[in-house]
């Protein structure tokens with residue numbers, strides 16, 4: 490089994506005036522290639538901070554993080570940008586699509602730093618539009634798509650670069666319950682089909698049923714880790 494992500498005693502402390510908050514507090518976890526991991530915790534428990542640390546958007550105040558064998562906590566900010574562009578697919582709560590670009594162009598943008606050949610870029614983007622169930626919607630603009638469809642575009646954008654790791658921060662936080670379940674089902678299917686390691690954060694408890702393992706976060710600490718095999 491190949492280890493995809495390792496966090497060793499990672500702490501992130503924010504100091505605001507005289508108050509210090511440990512948003513992430515001494516977290517040690519290991520994630521295996523191909524796993525579907527859900528991080529579950531209430532608002533303010535450190536979920537977004539944890540993801541930002543793994544994607545090297547922010548540096549910890551203590552500890553080390555490895556992604557795909559690379560120590561991301563040792564990267565310069567320039568190297569970190571490159572690391573994200575090449576190795577991490579990101580999905581956000583509010584989709585973050587460019588309103589003036591079509592669905593297909595939004596997918597292409599996410600991959601353009603990695604694939605320079607325009608024909609290959611187009612071919613790859615079409616392939617992933619299809620994979621997320623949006624064949625025929627390529628020329629629509631984001632405001633012509635439902636929330637669920639927009640999130641599918643952003644999932645296609647994140648996956649088309651064929652990342653080491655797909656990171657999703659509250660991917661269903663802006664969707665109704667039914668559409669949210671469709672997105673969880675899609676992420677699970679894509680994980681099964683492509684073998685991409687998925688790390689998704691939510692405060693919706695039932696999302697755990699889609700995961701191989703669920704990491705419960707509370708006040709920046711890992712409260713418990715539940716494996717599906719043990720649960721059922």
Ligand SMILES: Nc1ncnc2c1ncn2[C@@H]1O[C@H](COP(=O)(O)OP(=O)(O)O)[C@@H](O)[C@H]1O
Pocket residue numbers: 503504505510511512530531532533534535536537538539
């Ligand atoms: N940039 C920041 N500066 C100061 N405090 C922060 C910052 N980001 C997060 N925090 C604090 O860290 C804690 C965890 O935040 P966050 O990771 O956003 O939690 P979650 O995503 O689970 O809601 C909160 O108490 C929050 O106020």
Ligand SMILES: [Mg+2]
Pocket residue numbers: 536537538658
């Ligand atoms: Mg958050």
